[in-house]
Amino acid sequence: MADKEATVYIVDLGESMADCHNGRTESDLDFGMRYVWDKISTTVAASRKTWTVGVVGLNTEETDNAQEREGLEGYDHISVLQEIGPMTMSSLRELRSTIQPSHNYGGDAISAIVVALSMIEVFTKKLKYNRRIILVTNGESPIDDESSEDVANRLNDSNIELVVIGIDFDDAEYGFKEEDKSSTKAKNEKILRKLVDHCSNGVFGTMAQAVEELAIPRIKSVRPFKAYDGPLTLGDPSKYESALSIHVERYFKTKRALPPPASTVVVNHEHGGLSQSQTLDGDTEMGGTEFSGVKHMRTYRVNDPDAPGGKRDVDFEDLAKGYQYGRTVVPFSESDFTVTKLETKKMFTILGFVPFSSYEPFLDMGESGIVVAQKHNEEAELALSALIHALHELESYAVARYVQKDDAQPQIFLLKPNPGIEDEFECLYDVPLPFAEDVRSYQFPPLDKVLTVTGNVLKEHRLLPSEDLKQAMSDFVDSMDLSTSGEDDEGKPVEYAPIDDLYNPIIHRMTQAIRARAVDPEAPIGPPAEILLRYSRPPEKLIDKAKPEIEVLIDAAEIKKVPAKAQGRRGRKEQVKPLSGLDIDSLLGESKRTTISMENSIPEFKQTLATATDDATVERAVKQMGEIVRKLIHDSFADLFYARAAENLRVMREELIGLEFPALYNKFLTALKKSILSGELNGDRREMWFKHIIGGHLSLITQDESEVSEVAEDEAKAFAR
Incomplete structure (x- = not known):
């Protein structure tokens, strides 16, 4: 069972808490509430009903506490903002609206501690609880210390921890001292420090240190979880009298930590409210919008020509698991499936031993555990101690077969002895070992030599590091x-x-x-x-x-900086020049091609790309070639021009891969697919897409074909569907 906790936060809401000090741009209240909100939200996240929280406001406009209702004096301007109880998101939201600075400073901090003390005593009675009061104040309102010793004695009698965190309080250990401190605040610091010193379980600190420590992650403490309780055997005790059997218990030593899981929700705009609470039906409210948990429903259908729509629903109970065997599927019914399941019995038995020197640490797999003797079993403690010391003296590990419960999957454990010489704790540590199928053996070329095809061994080579x-x-x-x-x-x-x-x-x-x-x-x-x-x-x-x-x-x-990769290769290929050095094109009066004709599209497209000197020329050529492809598809009678359009597309694809402009092709093909499947190109042209483009391997250019492409192989496969 989880530890029970009862914590009451006393928050100073006086007028001075709205001011900013020591160069901060946030008020003292906001600065102090950083600590309070962090602690309360941690309690909410834990979702433990036994972790209870109460909040008391000090220096509030009104007065609302049990002492004042009983007619006791000295409890003015102290209000119970939340009674002690489990903290939820809805109560956290309600509490936020009440944490506002007031225009009052007539409350007494020690009286507020008495109010919190009484709340804890009434709630916890004499039960086993971790009791705590946390006071957050800047110490600017007067404090009456006449009854401070009596309050400290009462805190000690109730076993309540008192934590006083002052905003800009002096702390020599932390290295903080406030200059120009008011006389009232200096006096109150002494009073509160004296009160904490009289408590047997008290803490006095400054808020700056508390806020700084909030950034340090808090490790979740967990209770030991018993995974196995039974015999650890060496040999079969049912067959051999000499077999060893020790009653042991196994607990988890390390376990993988995971981030908080997320659930899929849908927004319900018709609901309002600023709350978040997990309900039985899975609905959650947060930030003014209600979220509902998504419920999944799956249906199974098979092809049936006689059924409406050509498909028929089938029940899940009528399905059977099938395993692929070559190109066929072998079905297994539920009764047949039991044959494939390994029947195991709960056990923890030692198979053998290996020396320390023959074990490689990289074989460790998964989470580790700790094996100890059964509690209050002296015979088991003595036997396990003998086994542990024997393994330690022989410098050996034990290898064991572990089955946590009946019909569970077996595991192979390596048991490491811990004789308790250093930590006075005798136990066996276990880690899972891989099965033979889990180990992959790869052979790589040696790093210190090069083997030639003739079998010669080279110690000096350009691929080998020098001395x-x-x-x-x-x-x-x-x-x-x-x-x-x-x-x-x-x-x-x-x-x-x-x-x-x-x-x-x-x-x-x-x-x-x-x-x-x-x-x-x-x-x-x-x-x-x-x-x-x-x-x-x-x-x-x-x-x-x-x-x-x-x-x-x-x-x-000899490390050298590699120049940035150019977007395309155009202009980088060395042009062949005649021996005379003359410009043949200018002599013959031939200008660079600006348009591509449909009749001679492929040669003209290649010629345009070969003479392109900038990206704009390449883009214009691709645009013209794309229009030609679209026109061929549009004007085709049935599939008359499909092959010609596909050939134009293939040339465009190959040329743009060579020029390292895959994005231009991928952009055009994406638009072409949309036009074909939507019927924009004069009717149903899906045959062109599936048979000639996808079937002709003219899909998107992937990263495997061009390093500068941003399309992965999986994306291209999804695009081709």
Whole structure:
């Protein structure tokens, strides 16, 4: 069962909270609510009914609390904005409208703590809860500390943690001190710090540090999940008395983390409201528009000439699975399908042992687990301890067959001993191993020699690195060593990018974006946190330090800058000139061709492209050739001119591939397809498209045919359908 939590946030809504201080462009209230909204939205995202939240407003215009209703004095301008209970998107939306600065500063912070304390005591009673009160204030309203010690004792008796986060409060450990602090604020800081010091479980901090730490992703803590509870065997205990059987429990050690999943929804414009809540029927409201979950429905049809429309619906129960065997399909009924399923029994048995030295780490697959002896079973603990120490002393791993439950797929595990010498915890760590079919063995040419067709071995070759290049690369790798590139708090060299500081940017960026959108659907989502991008690039200091080695490596490898790829090849082909150096075209008075005739379209098109000196000429030639193709299709009687049009299209395609202008052809063909299938070219011309263009392999130019094409193979196949 999840831990129960009861948290009450006390938010100062006084008049001074609307002001901006210390160079910030946002008010003290907005600055402090960054922390509060982040914590509350995290609770909403967890969707745990046992994580309850309450909110109390300090320095509000009205007064609304149980103490004031009972006639007690000193609780003016304190309002309960939300009673303790589970937090949902709808309650978060309602709470947002109440968090507004007032024109009052007559509330007392310690009295507000008493109100929150009473709320927690009434809600939690004597049950097991994690109790917490969080006060957010700028300390500008007067505080009466006459009963602060009594309040602290009451907090201790109820086992309530008190967290005071002050806006621009002094914090020597964080390194912040506010200049020109008012006397009221300085006095209140001392009062609140003294109150926290009297609490057995209290925290006092400044808001700047709290907001800064919000960017650090919070790792989700999970309870151990027992995946297996049964015997770990060596041999068959039912057949051999000498077989080993140890009652063990297996838990997950590492598990793949995934970003929050998204669901498909449809907008219902006829509904209004500014709420978001997941309902039983799957409807969700957010940002003034209601979303409904999409329900999928699938129908199955078969060809039936006797049925209306030529198709007949069939029930899912009448379907059978079929497996392709060559070019035929072999059907399997539900009863036959059981033959293909491997029947297994729940087991965890050791198959054998392998030495440490013969195992390659790259064989590790998937998530790891931890195997321990059954709880409160001394015999199992002693037997497992003996096995662990034996494996450790012999420097061997155990290989085991694991079936989590009956009829589950079997897995092969590698069991690594952990004798508890360093961490005083004896266990076996397991990782899945691949089956033979999972391992692909590829043979690549050697990197240190070249084998000729005659069998000679060459140690020096243009494809092999020289000794200077090897040394330069070795020096460069050494200069980029990360093991001592970081610095600790004292400035001493430590490892750069330790595992504990590496966070998955996809998961946490998605979580941050969802949290921001949930709190304020209208506000733009901020940039990614710096901590998520910190290790996405090499450290600048290390790059500057390694610059000499980089320059040496560039010289040794003879690295040169490659000029940018031109859009097309026109004008780059060297023109053949006569020995006399004379311009034959100008002497004969022949001007460059400007139009392409239908009667001699292919030679004239090639000639125009060969003499083109700019992109505009190529585009004009393609446009003219395209008009000729369209006219041939339009004027064709039946399929009379289809072959001629296809030949013109083939020449256009080949020439534009050679000139590296695939976009012109793809654009024309896309428009041509639309014209043919819509009947714009004088009737039904689909035969031209499917038989002569698609059947003649004249579809879009893909990246496999031209490097500058933006069309992938899958896109071309989809286009041809």
